[in-house]
Amino acid sequence: MSTHPIIAPNLADLLTTHSHLTLTSAGLMLDNVLLTTIADKVGTPCWVLGIGIVLQRLQRIKTAMQAAELNIRIHYAVKANDHCALLSRLGKEGYGADIVSFGELARTQKAGIPAQRILFSGVGKTETEIEQAIGLGVGQINVESAEELALISTIAVRLGKKAPVALRVNPDVDAHTHSKITTGLAHNKFGIPFNDAAALYAHAARLPGIDILGFATHIGSQILEIDPYRAAYARIASLVRDVRSQGLPVYVVDCGGGLGIAYGTDPEAQPEALAHVIRTELGGLDVQLALEPGRWVVGPAGVLLSRVILRKEQGMAVPFLIIDAAMNDLLRPSLYEAWHGILPLTAETMQRPLERVHVVGPVCESSDCFAQNRLLPKLQHQDTLALLDTGAYGSVMSSTYNSRPLAACVVIENNTWEIIRPRQSIEELWHDEIIPTSCAPSTPLA
Ligand code: LLP
Numbered sequence: 001m002s003t004h005p006i007i008a009p010n011l012a013d014l015l016t017t018h019s020h021l022t023l024t025s026a027g028l029m030l031d032n033v034l035l036t037t038i039a040d041k042v043g044t045p046c047w048v049l050g051i052g053i054v055l056q057r058l059q060r061i062k063t064a065m066q067a068a069e070l071n072i073r074i075h076y077a078v079k080a081n082d083h084c085a086l087l088s089r090l091g092k093e094g095y096g097a098d099i100v101s102f103g104e105l106a107r108t109q110k111a112g113i114p115a116q117r118i119l120f121s122g123v124g125k126t127e128t129e130i131e132q133a134i135g136l137g138v139g140q141i142n143v144e145s146a147e148e149l150a151l152i153s154t155i156a157v158r159l160g161k162k163a164p165v166a167l168r169v170n171p172d173v174d175a176h177t178h179s180k181i182t183t184g185l186a187h188n189k190f191g192i193p194f195n196d197a198a199a200l201y202a203h204a205a206r207l208p209g210i211d212i213l214g215f216a217t218h219i220g221s222q223i224l225e226i227d228p229y230r231a232a233y234a235r236i237a238s239l240v241r242d243v244r245s246q247g248l249p250v251y252v253v254d255c256g257g258g259l260g261i262a263y264g265t266d267p268e269a270q271p272e273a274l275a276h277v278i279r280t281e282l283g284g285l286d287v288q289l290a291l292e293p294g295r296w297v298v299g300p301a302g303v304l305l306s307r308v309i310l311r312k313e314q315g316m317a318v319p320f321l322i323i324d325a326a327m328n329d330l331l332r333p334s335l336y337e338a339w340h341g342i343l344p345l346t347a348e349t350m351q352r353p354l355e356r357v358h359v360v361g362p363v364c365e366s367s368d369c370f371a372q373n374r375l376l377p378k379l380q381h382q383d384t385l386a387l388l389d390t391g392a393y394g395s396v397m398s399s400t401y402n403s404r405p406l407a408a409c410v411v412i413e414n415n416t417w418e419i420i421r422p423r424q425s426i427e428e429l430w431h432d433e434i435i436p437t438s439c440a441p442s443t444p445l446a
Contacts, residue, residue, distance in 0.1 A: 045325035053301035068275035077294030087111035098292035156209030175220035184219030218256030233281035259296035295392040302391020326361025334367035341388035352377035
């Protein structure tokens with residue numbers, strides 16, 4: 001996934017780097033809950049998210065920022081995992097949210113996160129979305145172009161309000177991540193070109209519908225190096241000084257998200273290092289700071305449970321292990337060739353002799369492949385396994401391709417588990433489809 005090639009860790013390494021996973025004689029546990037129990041009771045495929053792990057990770061970010069004496073607000077990036085149960089839990093803990101659509105805004109409202117704690121990002125907000133955001137009193141709208149700024153001002157004037165706005169700046173910094181998730185390079189569609197930002201800020205300050213608050217930046221996702229952040233924040237700091245020297249106030253700097261996690265052997269990004277960089281580059285500016293982390297918070301807290309449908313080995317140099325999860329569930333491997341750890345769920349399977357296999361789903365595409373030439377204990381029909389680090393950009397990116405129902409979702413907290421979304425039924429796959437009379441089957445559908 002990153003531009004660093006992933007060196008496949010062995011099973012013992014995976015257990016060491018994933019400290020919330022423990023292997024006991026009863027099997028693999030996530031945050032003290034036996035995953036085979038969930039797989040057996042709920043069936044597979046099934047997403048499992050440890051809410052306690054999510055809260056611990058958020059606390060780690062908070063503590064790192066506090067230790068660096070930073071006044072920073074954490075706005076969880078809803079796109080990483082948008083289940084209302086998670087959002088309402090985070091809302092209760094006082095966190096804010098970073099959203100990119102009316103759908104996400106509506107979820108945060110259903111989850112009870114006050115509108116004032118919402119940041120609205122995104123390169124193409126519709127007029128309706130802007131109206132809704134201003135109407136609900138969203139705390140900050142991050143504007144990504146001169147055109148969008150003009151539109152927001154017009155809408156706000158029409159509503160008799162002022163929209164609280166920060167300019168999202170594209171600092172033209174290489175985050176050294178996968179090309180599909182880098183956002184801070186000049187040729188990317190995101191943000192206002194760095195060289196235009198100061199003039200546009202001065203313009204924004206004169207617009208009747210705009211309450212200009214400051215700057216935002218977000219240079220990409222799954223970032224494992226700290227230097228790109230340093231470069232981006234140094235550029236934002238220079239902008240703050242520049243516009244202030246013109247007599248314009250700057251109240252906020254939104255530092256974006258992007259912290260990377262340890263899918264393979266690369267160590268995950270450290271919030272403490274990020275805090276240090278923010279303090280060095282932005283700490284002296286006397287602004288309200290914000291962060292928009294998604295993946296780092298929820299990614300390692302989730303697994304996708306699956307079961308082996310069959311081994312296809314006759315005539316194959318390397319056997320195919322066909323599992324009941326597929327690219328419609330977890331898209332990341334086929335979309336970005338992302339690497340996810342795989343662990344068997346029982347202690348007994350974990351001890352079987354190792355073999356090289358291709359782990360694939362049943363969908364009719366060759367890209368429906370989770371792992372190639374992966375060294376795993378010899379797994380058989382009906383054996384269960386976990387795909388690791390799927391708490392972020394997992395269930396949210398699922399589809400029903402090949403008419404495969406959306407998988408069930410479960411959360412773990414305080415050593416117990418609960419279903420938070422049952423497996424979609426077959427009938428739900430077509431419940432909103434309309435069959436015109438001319439197409440109606442002669443024998444009515446059940
Ligand atoms: N803020 C903005 C404006 C963003 O666009 C994103 C992610 C975030 C915050 C959160 O970034 P994070 O902390 O999660 O890296 N589907 C891809 C990731 C796409 C990220 C999109 N933007 C994947 O599976 O890797």
